[in-house]
Amino acid sequence: MRGTTEGQVYLVGAGPGDPGLLTLRAAQVLAAADTVVHDRLIHPGVLAHARARARLIYVGKEGHGPSVRQEDIHSVLIAQARLGRTVVRLKGGDPFVFGRGAEEALALEAAGIAYEVVPGISSGIAAASAAAIPVTHRGLSGAVTFATAHRADRSTDWAHLAGAETLVLFMSGRRLEEASRELIRAGKPASTPAAVVEAGTWEHQRVVEAPLAVVATEARQAGLGSPSLLVVGDVVSLRARLPSLAARRTSTHEARIANAGGRS
Template identity: 75%
Template sequence: MKESSRGRVYLVGAGPGDPELLTLRAARLLGEADTVVHDRLIHPGVLDHARPRARLIYVGKEGGGESVRQEDIHAVLIAQARLGRKVVRLKGGDPFVFGRGAEEALALEAAGVDYEVVPGVSAGIAAPASAAIPVTHRDVAGEVTFATAHRAEGAPDWSFLSRARTLVLFMAGRRLDEATRALVDAGRESHTPAAVVEAGTWEHQRVVEGTLGDIAARARQAAIGAPSLLVVGEVVTLRARLPSLVARGGTMGDAAVPPRAVEAGHE
């Protein structure tokens, strides 16, 4: 971190959606910030923690639609800090888990702007848990692999991912057919249990279960949208053994619930 700028930027994880999963430190910083620079997929209840006079700057990204360029986001953060402001850069989930927080940290470092990273609860853990799917279990899966279906450096290594005991695939919604087909082609059995969790931990969360061979069709039939995660592995079968958790709202709704319109975009 640098000490040459008067202001400071906090790269803050907002968690997976549910405002009650916001960390205490994140809530405190929001209440102190002069400027809050936030993504599209931030629950309004999280922004309620911002102080009334704070400046809110939207820099959302939408897959297939209009987006604020990453370089422009860097410029906003640097400019606000150089004005001497306390800036919260609010990002969904955890800033360093498929959230481009590392790119922003590197840009701030290069610009000599003081900054700090405040971790958040990743959707990769929270969304399956809220759907009553433990990503690990001593007798079922002692490891979990997190990956993204959308990456700048080329196609995922499907051969590697196909061998994961539990695979949690971020940004899977728009590439679900491609991803599931690639995993089967790479050697994963088509009857492997799978689930898609849409809008994990939000009020309109929905879950579709199936197998690797049919989950894409099931999700399409249910009009599942983004943000959504794909979970592949035997851990998905544990959901049926946790009916009390499901009944208490471990899922906020399954695919039988009429679909609510959810914007497609960066997850």
């Protein structure tokens, strides 16, 4: 951390969604913030930790929808800090896991703004756990690979991803069909257990579980959307052996889908 101005910026991970999974440090800095610059996927219960007079600035991004440019977010953070304010940049999950937090840290570093990174629980682990899917398990998977389905350069190494014992694919909602197809083409068996977790840890979390060959079709027919994670690997099969954990996070809508045989 380095800085020469009065203001301070905290790059804060808000966790996967459930306000109860916010860290104590994140709650502390939110309570002290003059300005909160927040993403789209922030639970209202997390924002409730901000002090009443804090200024809330929305800078959300949405794939194939209206988005605030990353450079403009940098400008907002720097401008607010130079006014002498304590600024919380609130990001879903962890700032440094597919959250562009490092880009913001580099911009603050270059501008001479004091900053601190407050890690958050990554949705890549939490959403899978909330869906009763352990990403590692002795005898099934001793390693997990995290990747994003959305890459600007379109250079996804599907052969590498297909070799993962457990694969957790972020931002997969709009690319489920492509991801499933490319993984199978790269050598992943079509019968590999897979699951799509929508809105992991939120009240409206939904899960569709199916073999890799058909999981995208099942998710689309169930009406799953963004945000969602794709989990691929034998660990997904453990979900059926953890019904108590799965039921704790099952929404009424998901129950209707299950009772209808996986269709909505």
